[in-house]
Amino acid sequence: MSSFQSLGLEENLLQAITDLGFETPSEVQEKTIPILLEKETDIVSLAQTGTGKTAAFGFPMLQKINAESRTTQGLILSPTRELCLQITSELKNYGKYVPGLNVVAIYGGASISDQASKIRKGAQIIVATPGRMKDMIGRRMIDISKIEYCVLDEADEMLNMGFYEDITEILSHSPKDKSTWLFSATMPKEVANIAKKFMHTPLEITVGSRNVGAENVSHEYYLVNARDRYQALKRLSDANPDIFSVVFCRTKRDTQKVAEMLIEDGYNAAALHGDLSQNQRDLVMKSFRTRQIQMLVATDVAARGIDVEDITHVINYQLPDEIETYTHRSGRTGRAGKHGVSMVIVSKSEHRKIKAIEKIIQKSFVKKDVPDGMRICEIQLFHLANSIKNTDVNHEIDSYLPQINEVLADSTKEELIKKVFSVEFTRFYNYYKNAKNLNIDASNVSDKDTANSVRFFVNIGRKDGLEWMDLKDLVRELTQLGKDDVFHVDTMDSFSFFNTDAKNSDKVLEAINGIQFNGRKISIEISKEGRKKGGGRGRKGGRGGKDKFRGKGGKRRDKGFDSGPSKFKGKSRRKSSKPSDKGTGGRRRRR
Ligand code: ADP
Ligand code: MG
Numbered sequence: 001m002s003s004f005q006s007l008g009l010e011e012n013l014l015q016a017i018t019d020l021g022f023e024t025p026s027e028v029q030e031k032t033i034p035i036l037l038e039k040e041t042d043i044v045s046l047a048q049t050g051t052g053k054t055a056a057f058g059f060p061m062l063q064k065i066n067a068e069s070r071t072t073q074g075l076i077l078s079p080t081r082e083l084c085l086q087i088t089s090e091l092k093n094y095g096k097y098v099p100g101l102n103v104v105a106i107y108g109g110a111s112i113s114d115q116a117s118k119i120r121k122g123a124q125i126i127v128a129t130p131g132r133m134k135d136m137i138g139r140r141m142i143d144i145s146k147i148e149y150c151v152l153d154e155a156d157e158m159l160n161m162g163f164y165e166d167i168t169e170i171l172s173h174s175p176k177d178k179s180t181w182l183f184s185a186t187m188p189k190e191v192a193n194i195a196k197k198f199m200h201t202p203l204e205i206t207v208g209s210r211n212v213g214a215e216n217v218s219h220e221y222y223l224v225n226a227r228d229r230y231q232a233l234k235r236l237s238d239a240n241p242d243i244f245s246v247v248f249c250r251t252k253r254d255t256q257k258v259a260e261m262l263i264e265d266g267y268n269a270a271a272l273h274g275d276l277s278q279n280q281r282d283l284v285m286k287s288f289r290t291r292q293i294q295m296l297v298a299t300d301v302a303a304r305g306i307d308v309e310d311i312t313h314v315i316n317y318q319l320p321d322e323i324e325t326y327t328h329r330s331g332r333t334g335r336a337g338k339h340g341v342s343m344v345i346v347s348k349s350e351h352r353k354i355k356a357i358e359k360i361i362q363k364s365f366v367k368k369d370v371p372d373g374m375r376i377c378e379i380q381l382f383h384l385a386n387s388i389k390n391t392d393v394n395h396e397i398d399s400y401l402p403q404i405n406e407v408l409a410d411s412t413k414e415e416l417i418k419k420v421f422s423v424e425f426t427r428f429y430n431y432y433k434n435a436k437n438l439n440i441d442a443s444n445v446s447d448k449d450t451a452n453s454v455r456f457f458v459n460i461g462r463k464d465g466l467e468w469m470d471l472k473d474l475v476r477e478l479t480q481l482g483k484d485d486v487f488h489v490d491t492m493d494s495f496s497f498f499n500t501d502a503k504n505s506d507k508v509l510e511a512i513n514g515i516q517f518n519g520r521k522i523s524i525e526i527s528k529e530g531r532k533k534g535g536g537r538g539r540k541g542g543r544g545g546k547d548k549f550r551g552k553g554g555k556r557r558d559k560g561f562d563s564g565p566s567k568f569k570g571k572s573r574r575k576s577s578k579p580s581d582k583g584t585g586g587r588r589r590r591r
Contacts, residue, residue, distance in 0.1 A: 004017050007034050045057075057183060067124055079304055082304075082307070085105055105127050106136060153183050159188075185328070225347065229317065246296045246313075248317060256273065267294065267295055269293060274301055314343070317345055319346065370439055373435035452502050472489045481508075
């Protein structure tokens with residue numbers, strides 16, 4: 001293993017590294033830094049999240065720029081405001097002994113004129129999100145015509161977020177002969193394409209294998225009935241009393257709902273999604289960082305770039321639509337050499353996705369059982385014993401001790417211990433004593449539920465721009481049914497089928513029949529034919545009709561169905577999500 005000295009870094013940077021407490025370079029740093037210092041070259045560097053990519057490009061850039069000049073020489077593009085601020089502060093730390101250095105962050109949601117005035121003072125390095133950057137170049141507030149280095153950080157996430165055009169536009173204002181350094185955790189074809197388009201014979205550095213999730217994350221899944229999803233989430237949390245986690249949901253609406261339920265149930269939880277104002281999001285993130293929140297319930301978009309250390313668990317409350325997203329989710333834990341766990345709560349209908357994810361991450365999932373009630377009581381009891389053992393005594397109570405002793409004078413130590421533990425234990429015991437087993441048997445996963453379900457026929461289909469997922473979203477929106485309550489969705493050209501539980505059939509007929517869709521009246525009836533096994537779901541060809549369906553939905557895929565202007569009458573109930581102010585008496589959970 002080499003040292004930072006041997007990589008060719010100058011003394012003032014080495015001094016900063018010592019101050020930061022970095023002892024040895026990580027693999028990506030070891031492989032990337034010497035090349036970037038030595039050559040003027042384009043480079044593609046692939047390494048998992050949390051492997052220290054910021055320093056891998058940060059130090060070479062700091063060494064190569066001329067801090068005595070006021071000209072902008074380096075540009076770093078990053079997907080989110082969070083990351084942009086983080087990179088900026090890292091670079092400032094790395095360059096604290098570089099006299100005259102000025103690193104400026106450019107991002108949306110903050111005063112553009114303040115940012116412009118910082119730029120006018122002369123920024124050798126600009127760290128920016130693509131949207132705001134494009135805007136400021138357009139207004140001639142920023143000149144990147146003389147940059148020598150351009151970093152595309154988290155390129156995969158930038159492309160995921162639909163920044164391709166913004167990046168193209170920004171780079172068209174930069175010189176052709178600059179060096180471009182692309183950093184990414186994964187290498188989907190979009191990233192390969194961008195490398196082809198914007199770079200000249202880039203060197204490629206790969207740490208670990210491509211598209212693989214973090215090494216020290218273990219992957220677990222829990223198979224439950226869809227209706228037990230929330231109960232399973234609670235148990236997984238209760239079985240891990242020190243949990244510090246991000247809980248991923250598929251839509252903003254589910255994110256908000258799950259967070260509200262958790263708060264209601266006394267957990268230290270909060271929601272993070274795009275319907276919150278920047279201010280609210282900052283507040284939530286602050287509470288999360290300071291551990292006032294133990295469970296951050298988030299959408300994929302909102303969670304991008306969350307770089308909070310020591311996240312113990314990532315919980316996939318629902319799997320993402322695009323299974324590739326799983327890598328990003330699980331990469332939020334297991335950072336900086338620590339072990340992390342990524343848990344997936346799956347219902348029967350999603351069970352097969354686990355296999356597909358295993359292929360992508362090239363690791364196996366362990367199927368685990370949701371702990372039963374008594375196991376959780378046991379875990380909580382021992383957790384309490386250990387917390388008591390490790391608690392620092394608060395001497396503020398000393399003066400009350402004589403009176404407290406008087407109150408408890410008649411109890412022996414044994415009795416006291418029993419009573420103290422009963423206070424906590426009884427709460428869990430009462431909640432869990434009659435709790436049922438949530439686990440279901442994997443062997444009879446597929447067709448069991450068809451027996452009690454009804455198959456519907458509707459007169460809309462692919463011609464109306466609906467792939468199965470779109471139809472499912474539509475049915476759910478109209479009926480307010482849950483994600484797993486609508487299943488076996490098959491879209492044909494001019495008609496489609498789907499199933500729901502028999503008990504929902506009146507509700508479905510009533511909610512959908514006669515609704516106008518794309519200027520046509522939807523007619524729905526109960527289908528006489530059952531679903532043919534494996535019958536033509538046609539899931540392969542992507543979700544082609546989606547954009548049409550979503551109308552103005554915009555190019556960012558992540559703007560979910562429930563965020564766009566709805567074609568249908570009112571539903572969304574939007575509350576602001578403040579970090580829970582309940583349970584101020586410590587992390588106590590109330591049920
Ligand atoms: P990535 O961009 O690859 O996801 P980061 O650059 O954000 O990772 O680094 C993750 C964390 O590791 C940061 O907190 C960073 O300060 C720390 N770090 C980076 N390099 C080292 C090192 N050589 N030794 C110890 N910690 C490091
Ligand atoms: Mg990074």
